[in-house]
Amino acid sequence: MTETLDLSMFVEHGAAGASHMTLAVEGVACAGCIRKIENGLTKLPGIIDARINFTQRRLAVDWRDAEIDAASIIKAIEGIGYQAHPFAPERVEADDSAQAKWLLKCLAVAGFAAMNVMLLSISVWAGNVSDMTQETRDLFHWLSALIALPAAAYAGQPFFRSALRALRTRQLNMDVPISLGVVLALALSVFETATHAAHAYFDSAIMLLFFLLCGRYLDLAMRRKTRVFAGNLASLKAEFAHRLDMTGELTRVPVAALHPGDRVLVRPGERIPADGAILSGTSEIDESLVTGETVPRAVGGGTTVYAGSINASGALTMRVTAAGAGTLVEEVERLLDKAVAAKSQTVRLADRAAQFYAPVVHATAALTAVGWLIAGASLHDSIVIAIAVLIITCPCALALAIPAVQVVAAGSLFRAGVILNGGSAIERLAEADTVVFDKTGTLTLPDPGVDETTYIDTDVLERAARLALSSRHPLAAALARRARERIAYPGAVEEPGQGVRALIDGEEARLGSAKFCGFAEQQEPAAARGSDASFISFAQAGKTATIAIRQVLRPDAVAVTKALMARGLHLIVLSGDRPAAVAPVANALGISDWRAGLKPAEKIAVIDELQSQGRRVLMVGDGLNDAPALAAAHVSLSPVTAAHLTQAHADALFLGDHLKPVLRAIVVARRARSLMKQNLALAVIYNMLAVPIAIAGLVTPLIAAVAMSGSSMLVTLNALRARLGADEDLAQTADNHPRSPDLIRGRTSGEEEAFSSVPLPQPAAKAARRPLVEDISA
């Protein structure tokens, strides 16, 4: 059956029939790949331009509508040997990119000014102790003013704006003392220059801006990098639905383009693309991503179904509906609104420090002026000394202390496969003392797997697994992942709802239900009896086997939970699944505190109760039913396979089949927090040493410059230790953790793995994973 592919939502139409589209491309690892794709595409008729951004692993294509369309471009890229996924750029990303450019411009201006002013300042400092004339010094000071004033007005904007914003809401942030310090230092310097004084602080003011802008830019660059990566992941995961037109014709459309009222066909093995009601067909659906329940539910005409469920057996036609009153989605959204509103804005460490720091600094400066006046100094001298106090305490080190650690820690987390949604998550992760896990898809793998406890002959298992490659049934997909040779048997026939048969070595082999394989009754392996496993039967010329398929724990779940408990964290399992399914998991992990059969509201209630006892809860969950709990918890993590709504409310996502990133996130965050505190302490010690000198009136511009750059470098170097420690740790556990993204260092092998570890919608995964490597080397 031919089916048209509708990609119109990703295409931007330009002038004169030209169009533009951005695609995330998998497997671009070297210069050869770039050339192959770009040359291969530009050779096609109608392509105006194709350009790969290797840093972002994205391809931008421009073409003329009359000659070629989006779907054939994707097909052409597939023909070259790569998988491309259309990409709808997000607003945030565009904003970030503009912001980064602006910061870089400010940084360039501040850097230019700092260098040139320092050139003049060093001449003055040298001249002051030798034979510089008053006229030359004044000329140099005026030149400095000429450079520094416009440069500070331009490059200081990020701080001035943020300080004004904070003051308007009657709050203090770190930018308030920074802005005040810069403005006062400049004003004082102009006054001193006009009165032919020996000292001016132009260099201090502009150097301060330069250092702080470096910190700001690095912080933003890190956030952009993770956001780009997350955007690529999202487009790789983006699913397509089969929309039925009025005439009964099928169109493949991206799920995001579905509207309420659309009719959609869901074939066996596919995910239900949107919430809606079944119009026709009967089937069983696996709702583990929605409710955590692992036993399939029978559905038929009129049943309400939710996005994310997997259709197991029969083809279904459904109508997309908006979330109606009384449905699960509506309840989840209502709870979400409440949880988000109730969540108190946690005050970040940096802002807390600023709220304490700014009044103290300003009071000290004021007291200094008063003190000198009482001691008999002139008004001018008193004010000059007070401003010198403000300059020397201007929180250069303090303002770098926390962002520098954050940048380094976010980089470590990124390499460990944890993608942060926001900056404050690191601090909140470090505070967590209780970890609440969801079971299905979080402690267990998102897809069921072959039960390892029952013994099956390896040759039989391999045949059954290869046979399963030809089936669309979810159970078969679980079995198919075990196939070593990933080539389907030629001539394999799937009989819907029953099984697959094929000739292997001249004899017919069957895989499917017990009846289909000719068994009199279901033969359950003794070890799996009474559990929640499902069974697939295999028969070929007297060789028979019954394979148990069930939810399996993530491979390192036991080790990780043990390590978490060893770090003093209290673990709890809250599941929407039945007690009979939760108990064995909790027992295997040694978690005594577990509850089963919980509704979304009950999960929130448990978390609220824990938090009212003063506990800081880290919630780890993936289901739609976990979304409100994730929003209510102090901090939250989601596996990348989680439901869309859930991902949106998690503070961070983790990649891969392992649970290790959860442990890693906590370890890195705790180390980062202790480094932040160390850095704050360093900044305080610096002030305790420098402030008395300033109060005594002994600060010259030279001392200010040395103190400022020295303290900034000290905290930055200390922040780098976050990386040293974390990456050492990572190297030790490298074997357990083969799928970390290595985008940051530009190492491509790791990244390729990261991309391929993204679970693609079945059955596309089978097709997508196989040919990638061979085709590239061919």
Place this chain on the structure above:
Amino acid sequence: MNVLIYLVPMALLLGLTGLVGFLWSLKSGQYDDLDGAAVRILPDDDIDN
């Protein structure tokens, strides 16, 4: 010290040239794909085989 009259403007002019050069390269998108620039020099596609 009359030498300053043309040395200082020259120093500033050189600095400004650098600044303008940076802003131009930023505007023309040369920092958009740093990793790409590093690998794009490798293929010898300008040499006829």
